[in-house]
Amino acid sequence: MKRIMILVSLIGMVFLAAGCASSPTVSYGDPEQVETVTTEFGSTDLQMIAEKMVNSLLATPILSSGQRPVLYVHQVKNKTDEHLDTKSVTDKIRVTLLKSGRVRFTAVNEVNDEMIKQLEYQTSSGYVDPKTSSTIGRQVGADYFMFGEVASIRKSAGRVKDVYFKFTLNLVNIESGLIEWADEQEIRKQAKKPLIGG
Amino acid sequence: MARRWNIIWLIALFLVACAGTAPNVLHVQAGPGGLSSKKEEINDRGLARKVSFGEVSIRALDLGSSMEAQVILRNSSSRNVVFEYRFIWYDAAGFEISSITAWIPSGLSGKEARGYRSTAPGPNAVSFKCMVRNLQPLTDTGS
Numbered sequence: 144m145k146r147i148m149i150l151v152s153l154i155g156m157v158f159l160a161a162g163c164a165s166s167p168t169v170s171y172g173d174p175e176q177v178e179t180v181t182t183e184f185g186s187t188d189l190q191m192i193a194e195k196m197v198n199s200l201l202a203t204p205i206l207s208s209g210q211r212p213v214l215y216v217h218q219v220k221n222k223t224d225e226h227l228d229t230k231s232v233t234d235k236i237r238v239t240l241l242k243s244g245r246v247r248f249t250a251v252n253e254v255n256d257e258m259i260k261q262l263e264y265q266t267s268s269g270y271v272d273p274k275t276s277s278t279i280g281r282q283v284g285a286d287y288f289m290f291g292e293v294a295s296i297r298k299s300a301g302r303v304k305d306v307y308f309k310f311t312l313n314l315v316n317i318e319s320g321l322i323e324w325a326d327e328q329e330i331r332k333q334a335k336k337p338l339i340g341g
Numbered sequence: 342m343a344r345r346w347n348i349i350w351l352i353a354l355f356l357v358a359c360a361g362t363a364p365n366v367l368h369v370q371a372g373p374g375g376l377s378s379k380k381e382e383i384n385d386r387g388l389a390r391k392v393s394f395g396e397v398s399i400r401a402l403d404l405g406s407s408m409e410a411q412v413i414l415r416n417s418s419s420r421n422v423v424f425e426y427r428f429i430w431y432d433a434a435g436f437e438i439s440s441i442t443a444w445i446p447s448g449l450s451g452k453e454a455r456g457y458r459s460t461a462p463g464p465n466a467v468s469f470k471c472m473v474r475n476l477q478p479l480t481d482t483g484s
Contacts, residue, residue, distance in 0.1 A: 175443040177425055177477065190443035197441060201460035202409050207402040235441070242439050243462050245407070 182306040182332045184227050184295075192310045192328045193235040197243075199326040200236075205287070205314065206245050212286040214240075214314075215252040223295035223308070232310070233289070249285045258282075287314050287323070302336040362387075364474035367394045371408060371467055375399040388475055391418045395454060406464040411456040412471045416449035423448040426473045428459035430466040438462045446476060 178187045200206055216237060219229035240246045250258065265276035291312035298305045307329065314324040363384035370377040376399050383389045395413030402409055416422050425444040432438055440462035449455060459469065 175427075177444050177446050187443065187446065190441055191445050194441040194443065194445060198409075198458060198460045201407070201462075202402060202458075207407065209406070239439075239441055239462065243407075244464065 179332070182304050182334045183225055184223070184308065188308065188330050188332075189232050189235060191330060192232055193239060195328040196236050196310075196312050196326060197239045200240060200314070200324065201243055201245065203314075203324045205323055206240075206243075209245075211245060211247055213247045213249050213283050214287045214289060215249045215285045217252065217288045217290040219290070219310075219312070220292040222292050224297065225295070227293060229293060232293075236289075236312075247283070249283060251282065251285070252288075285317060287316055289314055302338070304334045304336075306332045308332075362475065364472040365389050365392075365394075366473075367397070367412060367471040369397055369399075369410065369412075369469050369471065371399050371410070371469075375401075385474065388424065388473065391416060391420075391422045392424055392449065392473055393417055394471070394473075398456075402460065407461050408466065409458060409460045410469060410471075411458045413454050413456050414449065414473065415454040416452060419451040421448060421450050423476050424473055425476055426457060426471065428457075428469055428471055430459075430461055430463075430469045432463075432465040433467045438466055444474075444477075 174186065175190070178185045205212060216233045219233055221227045221229050237248055241248060262277060262279055265271045266279055289312055291310065293308060293310045295309070296307045308331075309327060309329050311325065311327040313322045315321070316323050365385055365388055366382040368380045368382065370379070376397050379397055381394055393415050395415045397413075398411045399408050401407070410428070414426070423446065425446050427442055427444050428440075429442050430438045430440060438461075447457070457471070459471075461469070
């Protein structure tokens, strides 16, 4: 019995020492693990939205006709009251769609100045071998563009905090001006502060 | 002596309770006409008693070169359940095809059954796994 008491005391001391350690504990986590640190927009929300949008887009006839349409992402407006990097959401969607091989994206909307500068350098500077330089007027025009918005409703009462996010994405046919596809993802998160601390 | 064994058993039980459990997995092989075969791998019997795999539907997309799958997940209990799920797609050689493979939190009301869908990330996809596990949040401190 005495030995068990000593053992239990030793284990307790180890835990106490670990708790008092001054250096912070840093570890690598799985980026695919569900994250619920706070009610703010987080990595799991980003992945949930991207998953839903990609699944929905890949199933639409526009992307499943074998035509490989050309798209660009215009803008996702952040209508929430928190800083939210909407570009990371659309980047995730774009990367996954590109990997599917069923769609092409034009970079015109994002790096047009750089492309023009490079084309001018290649065609007019005299530094580039004309046999290897890119030709002006050969860019591929986009067939569709994506735009959307993210909104949130935030409420709190007592120890409970409730946040609702709604992410909407639309696909517009540039020629006709018609919204040919749209989908939305809703996320609801709740947090309850502990009675003591927090 | 008996007391010592009781304590050892208690510690063992504590360690088992703290350990993570492997997810339940539904392996699905797609054929030319849709579903070819499916096999359940139950690793968490407690979860399987609450959330069970139901019918699997596969439909062709992209003029038959790609597909969309739907797996019915059924809450057999009368209480609400929360869980995480994910789909992982494979090509004919068994290589994982890159897509979003993050765990997605979800929930089902008592006795509710709902379809969970995933679209094959590429035309070379021939099989997929639908995985379900108990919620394992990275941290849950509230805010």
